[in-house]
Amino acid sequence: MSQFPDGFLWGAATAPHQVEGGNVNSDMWHAEWAKGSHFAEPSGDACDHYHRYPEDMTLLADLGLNAYRFGVEWSRIEPEEGFFSRAALDHYRRMVGACLERGITPVVTLSHFSTPRWFAAAGGWSNDAAADRFARYAGRVAAHLGDLVPWMSTFNEPNLVSMMVHIGLVPAAARDEPLGRSNSTDPEPARQSDSGAAWPSHSVDVMATAHRKAVEAIKSGPGDPAVGWTLALVDLQPADGGEQRWRAVRQSALLDWLEVSRDDDFVGVQTYTRERIGPDGILPVPEGVATTQTGWEVYPEALGHTVRLAAEHARVPVLVTENGMATADDDARVAYTCAALGGLAGCVADGVDVRGYLHWSLLDNFEWTSGYQMTFGLIAVDRTTFERTVKPSARWLGKVARANGLT
Ligand code: GCO
Numbered sequence: 001m002s003q004f005p006d007g008f009l010w011g012a013a014t015a016p017h018q019v020e021g022g023n024v025n026s027d028m029w030h031a032e033w034a035k036g037s038h039f040a041e042p043s044g045d046a047c048d049h050y051h052r053y054p055e056d057m058t059l060l061a062d063l064g065l066n067a068y069r070f071g072v073e074w075s076r077i078e079p080e081e082g083f084f085s086r087a088a089l090d091h092y093r094r095m096v097g098a099c100l101e102r103g104i105t106p107v108v109t110l111s112h113f114s115t116p117r118w119f120a121a122a123g124g125w126s127n128d129a130a131a132d133r134f135a136r137y138a139g140r141v142a143a144h145l146g147d148l149v150p151w152m153s154t155f156n157e158p159n160l161v162s163m164m165v166h167i168g169l170v171p172a173a174a175r176d177e178p179l180g181r182s183n184s185t186d187p188e189p190a191r192q193s194d195s196g197a198a199w200p201s202h203s204v205d206v207m208a209t210a211h212r213k214a215v216e217a218i219k220s221g222p223g224d225p226a227v228g229w230t231l232a233l234v235d236l237q238p239a240d241g242g243e244q245r246w247r248a249v250r251q252s253a254l255l256d257w258l259e260v261s262r263d264d265d266f267v268g269v270q271t272y273t274r275e276r277i278g279p280d281g282i283l284p285v286p287e288g289v290a291t292t293q294t295g296w297e298v299y300p301e302a303l304g305h306t307v308r309l310a311a312e313h314a315r316v317p318v319l320v321t322e323n324g325m326a327t328a329d330d331d332a333r334v335a336y337t338c339a340a341l342g343g344l345a346g347c348v349a350d351g352v353d354v355r356g357y358l359h360w361s362l363l364d365n366f367e368w369t370s371g372y373q374m375t376f377g378l379i380a381v382d383r384t385t386f387e388r389t390v391k392p393s394a395r396w397l398g399k400v401a402r403a404n405g406l407t
Helices: 027-033 049-064 086-101 117-121 130-148 159-167 175-177 187-191 204-219 242-262 301-314 329-349 390-402
Strands: 010-014 068-071 105-111 151-158 226-232 233-239 269-270 273-278 318-322 354-360 380-381 386-390
Touching: 010 105, 010 318, 010 390, 027 117, 027 354, 027 380, 049 068, 049 086, 049 175, 049 386, 049 390, 068 354, 086 105, 086 130, 105 130, 130 151, 159 242, 204 226, 204 242, 226 242, 233 242, 233 301, 242 273, 242 301, 242 354, 269 273, 273 301, 301 329, 329 390, 380 390
Parallel strands: 010 068, 010 354, 068 105, 105 151, 151 226, 226 269, 233 273, 269 318, 318 354
Antiparallel strands: 380 386
């Protein structure tokens, strides 16, 4: 039995655009319906989580989980520049309250890829005013619900585009397409998708500036949430002859971003798989090796490896904010998660300060350009009726949470 620290957070994660439904004022919605869209299907009503969050939180709590990572949607809160919707802010305050009533610790993300249409139309993160716009929004959210939220993250995976650019090519279609990448390694097309969505900037300076300003706005109160950002930490490994390239990619796609976290209260680790880097770039997954629905190698060891990397370079407490697997085989999800948690337990045993594990995802949801075919959820969602069905993997994770350990 490997035991986790007292007060360890055990939970699951979602993102507003992927579950709420009807997110019509966001750049993503716009991109989904644009001519020549790269999206397999539009998000539509998603999981109707915007209305069904009380039921979803009750399911989560009944499983034995004690934490829920969800996001607040900027395009609802500030639908036009400078107009802040009191009704939307109240909605999210009710969500936070619903967590607390159920004994669930809320972990709130301010920006999970989707941005308001007006922000994207003005050039997104490449506009000089972007950092101040984001900080103003962050300050309004913190003013409205910061007193109730113990964990807040500014950006979800701000380094994702940087990773795409530096890796040059990711074989897994699901990681490749959502960024609106062309085959070029020129950062321009990676930043400005032809579908009009405002993906994060590939430049660490741009995103770090927005992050720092937002942290400052959040810290001005009320409340005193732990603040950080959550990074996409693919377990990058050198293959024969690829050491030099690996070192450079790892520096710009991961380490430069982890170093920003040194001034934060925590760093969020999000990891799914590894990529091996040869002299000419990313190597394909070898024949015969198991892959997920997204085409990624089934590689649960990535969790232990990247948590150690994060702790070493960010030097702040680690919260695992995403880890999971897209599969129709729920036993495979349990096996993957069990192995990943084994690696995490090893980190804890070695003294790494890990505060929690939030599985991706609570619900089967809208996997960006891949649409609804990728099933990452602990809970299935009927695409017509929205009916929820708890999977055995959810009960398994709930048991681990109740025992605060792995047998
Ligand atoms: C991301 C996001 C999630 C994804 C998940 C599976 O990493 O892209 O944080 O929105 O759905 O990672 O791809």
